[in-house]
Amino acid sequence: MFSFKNLLKVGLFLTLFGLAALVITYFLLRSELPSVESLKNLQWQTPMKIYSADGQLMNQFGEKKRIPLTLDEMPKQLINAILATEDDRFYLHFGVDPIGMTRAVIGQLIGQNKGGASTITMQVARNFFLTREQTYIRKIREIFTAFHIEYLLSKDEILALYMNKIPLGHRSFGFGAAAQVYYNKDVKDLTLAQIAVLAGLPKAPSTLNPISRPDRALSRRAVVLQRMLVTDYITREEFEQAINAPITAKKHGAIIELSAPYAAEMAHQEMIDRYGKEQAYTGGYKxxxxxxxxxxxxxxHAVISNLLNYDLRHGYRGPIMSLRPQGDQHEEIEIVEIDPLNINEIEDALSDIESYPPLFPAVVTKVEEQSIEVTLPNNQVERINWQGLSWAREYINDDKQGPAPQFANEIVKYADVVYVRQQGQQYALSQFPSASSALVSLSPDNGAIKAVVGGFSYKHSQFNRVTQAKRQVGSNIKPFVYSAALENGFTLASIVNDAPINQSNDITGVVWRPKNSPAIYSGEIRVKRALAQSKNVVAVRLFREVGLNKIIPHLASFGFAPDELPRDESLSLGSASLTPMEVATGFATFANNGFLIEPYIIERIEDSFGNIVYQANPAIACDDCSHFDNNSQLTADLDPIPENIVNTLTSQQSSSKEHPLIKAERVISPQNAFLITQALNEAIWGADWSINPGWQGTGFRGRTLKRRDIAGKTGTTNEAKDAWFSGYSRRIVTTSWIGFDDPSRNLGSSSYNKNLDKNQITGKEFGAKSAQPAWISFMRTALADLPVEPFMQPENIVSVRIDKQTGKLTKRTDRTSIFEYFKLGTAPTEYVTKDNSHDIFDNKTQTEEIF
Known part of the structure; x- marks a missing residue:
């Protein structure tokens, strides 16, 4: 039997042998151990986040969700919960806990689980550098790597690495991301009960998950809270309150502050093109x-409201489905609910139907004489009064609607599943629009995209109609054709015959009979008024006079691809197919006095450390750019720029010598741009009721903005398959489009609904009725922050008084005359000799609206 002295000798020998073996093993494995130097300058693999110009989160992209935090940004209770549960001697050991290791070894020898031996440092080593394979060699490597980490980093640095790296389920890594994924909160806002749930996840995030396994999460939370109580991190009162709290975790996405999915996707695609998918998704770019x-x-709001308004005036297409199919019912017969709906049935039905804000599915659970009750997905019951129902006459086809309803049961039945939307404090019956729409707004000064909406709902369709939908532009092409005419001998006062064309084209030999829409002709008409009234035959005559070989290059100068422009006279009426982005870019040239700008959506990119790795340096629409100094700071200009525009442009210009000021290409003269703008201003503000028949510009609805410093053009294609409105002020240009994704459908027409107010839109759909309302709605907001800024008259432009009817000079100052602008040297030299005053009289009859 060994004496104590002999036992001590054996123990010492075994210890020295173990140490020697450990040292030998270390030197044998040293070449295979990972370098931990990278932890000093760690770049977290965080998702790409896309923000608005004013810092609101629009979306994030990346498989791993991570919100890196410093230890100071983490609540003390969370840190205590981790230490109590994972490594309560963390600040005492040297990377390996001898007590924990001994306990684990003894447990292995006697076949009992005495707890894991991994410290927080060892888990950092495994998570950053090693695999999770269950082998002794891996464990030894983990121990040696932990020694290296402890030598290199402080305890606080190691703990911060652990709390930001650890996988916590649902693709969340670190507690910052887990707080957002499970509770939609910042980590500092978590309750103790929620902290305990998250602190219990590192052991097994898949099986202890509070979303998929709330029962196990509850048990694990109790363990965490018990450990915190035993280690005196919480009081008995705090323990009791937290352990009795319910499990409240739900899966949440990123906290999106600004709904702009089409804009975010444009930036997303550009980032992938720039960096590649893997780098873009893991580089932590902002x-x-x-x-x-x-x-x-x-x-x-403008696009959604306009689409809903268009859709509703064309009639109600019926419910999504019915949970109780019913036959015909008569008003006088009360509905007998033989088989009433139960709450589970309603919940199951609504859970299968997508919401498309502002539209939400609901089940009709009560039908009264002129009101109904509906149940929403959250079991909320709402009453819809007659005001929210009376629009819903039957949809027959795009051109025809049924009679206005008188009672609620003409519209819906019990158990119908429908869409509803909230209007103020009330709810209204609605439906998902069958038409589509798009709107884009740019800065004409540098091409910065200020707003972009590619459809009613990105959830429903990711197809971005702003950049991907090439649609015939109709009369939106005319300003560019007229611009070519001004470059080839015509003026705004030139007289053109507004009469039906019944002649063949000398080049093609094809007989083509374009008509005005409506088919009203004014005879001899000035060019400016013809554009304001969107006269089709005048556009064709100008096209013929200028010639295809001059028209195509001129249109190409606005950024339109010449190979995609039709090589015939139909081009003058808008047979070309362009995207809303291309159209807006073209109109920007008129707004900025003649420069071609390039739209862009990314202003700057920051890396995960906040360093700017890319700064946009767009070409600026300036001729004499002396208003930029050597640091790209705006100073002064003959065309004064409002202070808020100065600040915007300055912020988008780098002061670095690596990003010198770039001047945009001038593609038309400032005189040409100014004269077309005057004609397009006439399209909104122009009118003359002193002649017979009286007239007004096709965009007259824009007068509701009460801004004289705007210009615009309607556009409608054959059979009204596409409707447009493009317009601008000096500092913002916006294009609105509406139509069906199915090109065989046209926008149709709507008849008067006696249930609605007298200001409702009726008749055939076209640019001014269908597209311009969205433009007006948007521009009302956009112009509110922009001071009135008249379009500045450039050099070599003169203004003379002319006769309205002939375009010649006149000495009369009555209603037969107006002042008109001309390029120097192009003003008329001949005075009118005929007295036209007999053609002037008061006439208040409004002609039919035109395209």
Whole structure:
């Protein structure tokens, strides 16, 4: 039997042998151990986040969700919960806990689980550098790597690495991301009960998950709270309150502050093109776009409201489905609910139907004489009064609607599943629009995209109609054709015959008979008024006079691809197919006095450390750029720029010598741009009721903005398959489009609904009725922050008084004359000799609206 002295000798020998073996093993494995130096300058693999220009989160992209935090940003209770549960001697050991290791070894020898031997440092070593394979060699490597980490980093640095790296389920890594994923909170806002749930996840995030396994999460939370109580991190009162709290975790996405999915996707695709998918998704980039939250919200509202209004005036297409199919019912017969719906049935039905804000599915659970009750997905019951129902006459086809309803049961039945939307404090029956729409707004000064909406709902369709939908532009092409005419001998006062064309084209030999829409002809008409009234035959005559070989290059100068422009006279009426982005870019040239700008959406990119790795340096629409000094700071200009525009442009210009000021290409003269703008201003503000028949510009509805410093053009294609409105002020240009994704459908027409107010839109759909309302809604917001800024008259432009009817000079100052602008040297030299005063009289009859 060994004496104590002999036992001591054996123990010492075994210890020395173990140490020697450990040293030998270390030197044998040293070459295979990972370098931990990278932990000193760690770049977290965080998702790409896309922000508005004013810093609101629009979206994030990346498989791993991570919100890196410093230890100071983490609540003390969370740190205590981790230490109590994972490694309560963390600040005492040297990377390996001898007590924990001994306990684990003894447990292995006697076949009992005495707890894991891994310290927080060892878990950091495994998570950053090793695999999770269950082998002794891996464990030894983990121990040696932990020694290296402890030598290199402080305890606080190691703990911060652990709390940001650890996988916690649902693709969340670190507690910052887990707090957002499970509770939609910042980590500092978590309750003790919620902290305990998250602190219990590192052991097994898949099986202890509070979403998929709330029962196990509850048990694990109790363990965490018990450990915190035993280690005196919490009081008995705090323990009791937390352990009795319910499990409240639900899966949440990123906290999106600004709904701009089409804009975010444009930036997302550009980032992938720039960096590649893997780098873009893991580099922690913060992408700041040119989109502003105020304008983007306004654009979303404008498109959605306009689409719903168009759709509702064309009639109700019926419920999504019915949970109780019913036969015909008569008003006088009360509905007998033989088989009433139960709450589970309603919940199951609504859970299968998508919501498309502002539309939400609901089940009709009560039908009264002129009101109904509906149950929403959250079991909320709402009453819809007659005001929210009376619009819903039957949809027959795009051109025809049924009679206005008188009672609620003509519209819906019990157990119908429908869409509803909230209007103020009330709810209204609605439906998902069958038409589509798009709106884009740019800065004409540098091409910065201020707002972009590519459809009613990105959830429903990711197809971005702003950049991907090439649609015939109709009369939106005419300003560019007229611009070519001004470059080839015509003036705004030139007289053109507004009469039907019944002649063949000398080049093609084809007989083509274009008509005005409506088919009203004014005879001899000035060019400016013809554009304001969108006269089709005048556009064709100008096209013929200028010639295809001059028209195509001129249109190409506005950024339109010449190979995609039709090589015939139909081009003058808008047979070309362009995207809304291309159209807006073209109109920007008129707004900025003749420069071609390039739209862009990314203003700057920051890396995960906040360093700017990319700064947009767009070409600026300036001729004499002396208003920029050597640091790209705006100073002064003959065309004064409002202070808020100065600040915007300055912020988008780098002061670095690596990013010198770039001047945009001038593609038309400032005189040409100014004269077309005057004609497009006439399209909104122009009118003359002193002649017979009286007339007004096709965009007259824009007068509701009460801004004289705007210009615009309607556009409608054959059979009204597409409707447009493009317009601008000096500092913002916006294009609105509406139509069906199915090109075989046209926008149709709507008849008067006696249940609605007298201001309702009726008749055939076209640009002014269908597209311009969205433009007006958006521009009302956009112009509110822009001071009135008249379009500045450039050099070599003169203004003379002319006769309205002939375009010649006149000495009369009555209603037969107006002042008109001309390029120097092109003003008329001949005075009118005929007295036209007999053609002037008061006439208040409004002609039919035109395209």
């Amino acid at each position: 992408v700041f776009t040119t989109v502003t939250s105020k304008l983007q919200k306004s654009a979303e």
